Amino acid sequence: MRFRPGAMRNLADEELMQLVHDGDVQAFEVVFDRHASAAFSLAYRMCGRRAVAEDIVQDAFLSLWRSGSGYDPRRGSVRSWVLSVVHNRAVDAMRRLGAKAGLDVPDEGIAERLPAADATDAEVERRDDARQVRTALDELPPDQRQVIELAYFGGFTHNQIAVMLDLAPGTVKGRMRLGLTKLRFFLGEESRVTI
Amino acid sequence: MSGDDHIANGRACGEDAAAYALGALEPGEAEAFRRHLRDCPECQKDVAEFEQTTGALPDAGVRYQVPKDLRRRVLAEVRTTPKAAAPASRRPPSPSRSWRPALVWGGAFAAVAIVAVVLVVALSSGGSSTRTIQASTGSAELQITGGHGDLVVRRLPALPAGRIYEMWVQRGSATPTPTGTLFAVTSRGTASVGVPGSLNGISAVLVSQEPAGGTLAPTSAPVIVAHVT
Numbered sequence: 001m002r003f004r005p006g007a008m009r010n011l012a013d014e015e016l017m018q019l020v021h022d023g024d025v026q027a028f029e030v031v032f033d034r035h036a037s038a039a040f041s042l043a044y045r046m047c048g049r050r051a052v053a054e055d056i057v058q059d060a061f062l063s064l065w066r067s068g069s070g071y072d073p074r075r076g077s078v079r080s081w082v083l084s085v086v087h088n089r090a091v092d093a094m095r096r097l098g099a100k101a102g103l104d105v106p107d108e109g110i111a112e113r114l115p116a117a118d119a120t121d122a123e124v125e126r127r128d129d130a131r132q133v134r135t136a137l138d139e140l141p142p143d144q145r146q147v148i149e150l151a152y153f154g155g156f157t158h159n160q161i162a163v164m165l166d167l168a169p170g171t172v173k174g175r176m177r178l179g180l181t182k183l184r185f186f187l188g189e190e191s192r193v194t195i
Numbered sequence: 196m197s198g199d200d201h202i203a204n205g206r207a208c209g210e211d212a213a214a215y216a217l218g219a220l221e222p223g224e225a226e227a228f229r230r231h232l233r234d235c236p237e238c239q240k241d242v243a244e245f246e247q248t249t250g251a252l253p254d255a256g257v258r259y260q261v262p263k264d265l266r267r268r269v270l271a272e273v274r275t276t277p278k279a280a281a282p283a284s285r286r287p288p289s290p291s292r293s294w295r296p297a298l299v300w301g302g303a304f305a306a307v308a309i310v311a312v313v314l315v316v317a318l319s320s321g322g323s324s325t326r327t328i329q330a331s332t333g334s335a336e337l338q339i340t341g342g343h344g345d346l347v348v349r350r351l352p353a354l355p356a357g358r359i360y361e362m363w364v365q366r367g368s369a370t371p372t373p374t375g376t377l378f379a380v381t382s383r384g385t386a387s388v389g390v391p392g393s394l395n396g397i398s399a400v401l402v403s404q405e406p407a408g409g410t411l412a413p414t415s416a417p418v419i420v421a422h423v424t
Contacts, residue, residue: 028273036261036269042253054265055383058272063345063387065273066378080250087253091218133254151219152252158219170210177213184248 013078020065028065035079036061039086046090046153047097056093060085087152094155136186144179147172212238216245229341276379333384337400337421344390346400348419351384358404362388363413365399373411397423 008016008030019027036057043053060082076084137145150156150164158176162169211228214220220228232238333350346362354360360378363371380386390400402419 025270025273029270032266032269036266037258038253040261040265041256041259044259045256050262054262057261058265058269058381059385059387061269062272062276062381063389066276066376066386066388076250083250083253084246087218129251130254130258133251137255148217148252151214151217152249153256156219157221158214159221161219172219173210173214176217176219177210180213180216180245180248183251184244187248187251 017078028061031064031078032061035082038079039082042083043086043090046087046155047093052093052097053090056086056089060089091155132187136183139186140179140182144175144182147175148179148183151176209238209241212241213245216242216249272381333418335402335419335421337390337423339394339423342393342395344394344400344423345387346390346402346419346421347385347387348380348402349383349385351380351386351418353380353384354404358406360386360402360418361405361410361413362390363401363403363417364390364397365401366396367398371399371401371413377405394423399423 008019008026011019011027011030013031013034016027016031020031039057039060040053043056044050047053047056063085064082137148140148146165147158147161150161151158156164158169158172161167162172165172211220211224211231215225215228228238232242333348333352335346335348335351338345338347351360360380362374362376362378364374365371374391376388376391378386378388390397394400400419400421400423401413401417403413403415403417405414
């Protein structure tokens, strides 16, 4: 099936992935444009090095192009899959390079922030989601937020965090669990949760 | 999500689910937890819910534009990289097709492999493992998660026009069969390729250099041999 230029941008990710699977470069381009900014932002925040972040994103998307690299629509959205691949590779890169600069990445980094005027419907919705996640993180007790951010964005293991914060490893795991459970509640993913 | 830690193997396993979803378990712990996950529906549920939550975390950060040169590089690479054939649409080799793989692969194994990368990966039916062995001209690792594999290669030589890397799988000591996966490497010699289907029953994942478009029977010695045991 051939699509008029522009029409492909109305397709859902899952439909695009089928076309990508069949070798459609135009479909790949749409998938890239939809998710590369989130992927690059995550990699850059974690690694704090633009070149490393670019390599991670490039490898992740080329992997998607070549083979789908294990994407299974039954296990989640294209976005969550791409970000999961990028997160895993960023953690690997940070542990390999010993780079923990991601924790110190300032908002005004080398990379260009998305312009505020870029307010398409999708972007407005994304910013609402982003605001909700930031608010939810702010609602967490600081000790729970800290271990979650050190683990997810810093790429540290619970043992490393325990040493850093002078806590027992079990305490770190407990804070992770409590924090994620509360986040889930704040994000409305569960209507009733014991916290 | 239950508020109680369930007990597995005499210990509470509930708290590992959150650390696992955050990627914060030590490699050995993560491996053990993945094995545990296969038989623990409660932890499976916990992990699925926690991963849904961690999936929202990237939204919390500042959003950056994709560097234009990155977009150009990726799209240029895509336009010149052959798309891996979809396993489902790739016809399996006909049993009646005449080929001599045993001769080719037998000779290949006896010969010195071009890239001499050999991996030995422990797989315990759905477990997870990664092991990398460096070689003089490249390296590769087979990342196994939940019985599925991703082959990540680095510093492999780029192939001349008309040639491509092709992935094969071997069951037991049987003749390797094509997976339908063809790939090229980036200018830095890297590639990440999924092994189609489950690794259950697979004894080795192999890669050879073949004519563009791939072949149903290998024509050259494998450059990567990943034994899965």
